[in-house]
Amino acid sequence: MDTRDLIDEMTAYYDRRVPWHDEYMSFRSDAEMEILLGPIISLFEQNIRGKEVMEIACGTGNWTQVLAKRARLVVATDVNSSAIAAAKRKPLASGNVVFEVADAYSLESMNRVFDVVFAADWWSHVPRSALPKFLGGVHCLLRAGGQAIFLDMMMKEGFAQEKAYFDDEGNRVSIRALPDGGRFHVIKNFPTEGELREALSPFADDIFYYEHDGLRRWLLTGTHK
Ligand SMILES: C[S@@+](CC[C@H](N)C(=O)[O-])C[C@H]1O[C@@H](n2cnc3c(N)ncnc32)[C@H](O)[C@@H]1O
Numbered sequence: 001m002d003t004r005d006l007i008d009e010m011t012a013y014y015d016r017r018v019p020w021h022d023e024y025m026s027f028r029s030d031a032e033m034e035i036l037l038g039p040i041i042s043l044f045e046q047n048i049r050g051k052e053v054m055e056i057a058c059g060t061g062n063w064t065q066v067l068a069k070r071a072r073l074v075v076a077t078d079v080n081s082s083a084i085a086a087a088k089r090k091p092l093a094s095g096n097v098v099f100e101v102a103d104a105y106s107l108e109s110m111n112r113v114f115d116v117v118f119a120a121d122w123w124s125h126v127p128r129s130a131l132p133k134f135l136g137g138v139h140c141l142l143r144a145g146g147q148a149i150f151l152d153m154m155m156k157e158g159f160a161q162e163k164a165y166f167d168d169e170g171n172r173v174s175i176r177a178l179p180d181g182g183r184f185h186v187i188k189n190f191p192t193e194g195e196l197r198e199a200l201s202p203f204a205d206d207i208f209y210y211e212h213d214g215l216r217r218w219l220l221t222g223t224h225k
Contacts, residue, residue, distance in 0.1 A: 065092060076100070146223070
């Protein structure tokens with residue numbers, strides 16, 4: 001399968017996974033998420049407070065709820081309208097969220113700029129060869145001094161047990177099944193701190209990296225160059 005096909009297969013997988021996504025992610029409620037992921041949220045919440053935030057690959061809107069409570073405006077985007085529909089069903093008290101369908105590989109066509117671009121559990125799905133295109137798009141969306149915030153997962157037991165292989169460009173591709181019988185080849189990379197810094201450095205200064213070992217998550221931030 002070539003890289004373009006893997007990008008499309010990942011998109012198709014998450015479209016079909018919407019009914020089970022929150023359960024798979026253990027996202028039971030906004031309140032539980034705030035407690036569980038509080039140690040990570042506290043690291044970036046000051047960076048989004050009162051800001052205009054663009055969220056990439058918002059999925060079913062769990063992080064959108066976290067952002068909406070702190071930001072002035074959130075434009076929450078995903079390429080799958082099924083995910084956006086599920087996100088719209090989540091309670092959002094603040095009335096400051098706009099949902100839009102948008103492809104993370106065509107961000108430059110949005111013709112808008114934000115204070116912050118945020119993406120959770122997305123970087124790991126981007127093929128290594130597509131990172132410059134994706135990060136170039138993020139750069140286009142940030143106003144001068146704006147910040148990119150990425151959160152994602154570190155390798156943990158469930159992933160280590162998945163059937164997976166490495167493709168020609170070094171992407172880790174896992175073979176995933178859904179309860180409806182669907183079977184998909186999904187890129188799920190676990191980049192090192194050095195790889196993350198190297199990929200972001202053409203686009204950002206003041207790069208900050210943090211790992212929370214207990215939560216098996218990393219956080220990467222950088223300021224628009
Ligand atoms: C691992 S989920 C993360 C969702 C959400 N951020 C979360 O943490 O629950 C990946 C998301 O990427 C979305 N996606 C897949 N391909 C995409 C693309 N090309 N552009 C934007 N979003 C995409 C999927 O629809 C899915 O919602």
